[in-house]
Amino acid sequence: MNFTKRAMHVGVRSFLLALPVVAAQLVISQTALGPALSGIASAQAQDAQPKQEQETRRTPALRNKVYEKLAEAQEAAEAKDLATAARVLDDMLAGRRDNELNSYELANVYNLYAFIHYSNEDYASALQAYENVIKQPDIPLAMEINTRFTVAQLYFVQERWADGIGAMEKWFAMTDTPNASAYVLMAQGYYQLKDYDKALTNINIAIDDYDEKGKIPKEQWYNLARFLYAEKNMIDEATATLQNLITFYPKKQYWVQLSFMYSEQNKEAMQLGAMETAYVQDMLEKDGEYRNMASLLLNAEVPYKAAQVLQRGLKEEIVQDNSKNWELLAGALRQAQEVDDAIPAMEKAASLSDDGDLYARLGNIYLDADQNEKAIESINKGLSRGGVKRADNARLVLGMAYFNTKQYEKAKEAFRAAGRDERSKKYADQWMKYMNSELERQRSLAAEG
Known part of the structure; x- marks a missing residue:
């Protein structure tokens, strides 16, 4: 496994799962609050239609004097x-004996009460209403279908996830045409309960619907789907979901x-x-x-x-x-x-480092650039500082730099020191033989001269 794979492999799953999952926000609109502010005695059921087999109900009439009181309360709201x-609603309930x-008039009274409580952020009272x-x-x-949907939302607002799911199941049982938002709500509830299988099923229904x-x-x-796939280690599916996100919502993340x-x-x-x-x-x-x-490019040999x-x-x-x-x-x-x-990049790195390792490595670069004196100075500085990870390698390079500057005794000393480490003994011995051979050759030439 290459450098980048080692660095990323361990962290990828935790990286993905650590990202905040923003599922459906549980914000109840005025339409979702029923007829309270959208016309008394009218109701919308989240675009849902009642199941066809259910009989039409015979609803009691909304009497004019009751309507006028409700209208007064609505106008104030x-x-x-x-x-x-x-206060208007309280008076209506207080006079019920006379x-x-x-039932329909009471439903409208409680519906408007619910809106008032919700507006005051008293969600428990709104739910009861x-x-x-x-x-x-x-x-x-x-009206019942619409209200059941709103009840479910209020449970979710209060983080009563199981109750919210139960309320949604009752709502599903009453409608033939649940919309995508309903499935998202269910997915959110199951996600909070860590039932990721059901959460994934519901969010995919919503996505497929669209x-x-x-x-x-x-x-x-x-x-949410991407998170759930990653949690279940379904890498191919998580990848495909990310590709969809990039197609429709291109963002860096x-x-x-x-x-x-x-x-x-x-x-x-x-x-x-x-x-890239x-x-x-x-x-x-x-x-x-x-x-x-940069690491990816290095691994790709660019x-x-x-x-x-x-x-x-x-x-x-x-x-x-x-330094890093x-x-x-x-x-x-x-x-x-x-x-x-x-060279200047490594010089900067070495100057910011706390130990001598980078100075030793800088010496190697100096040697590549035929700057032998600087190589000697840099490696010695690194060795004196300490912390050189491969001191044997550093001493091999030091010996080469001494050899190139004809400082043969110091070169021998460096090669001997490098050879004390079994990892460099072979190369140190080879350099000693080569240097001795070169010195012998030079002596022969001098004698002939």
């Missing part, structure tokens, strides 16, 4: 004078997530393609995103482009000015054979 509206209200609406016999079927109608499913719906998903599928070329698409659209705006982009990404990030102060990032840039430039540019 529309003017946001909720206290007056409530002037009994029929709506329950009282449902309890009334022979109210219009559409697809069949040629409508674009809402971003929040795709996000989705390109980055898609890149991670391709990583999970070992599709490295597509992983790089997704990340975000990059060229100037969507990357974090240090880690630029470093990931080091010069990786260096360009890091240079841009450093210039725009997106990539942090620290300058080291990454130096490595990219060195792989791209841009040694002259790699």
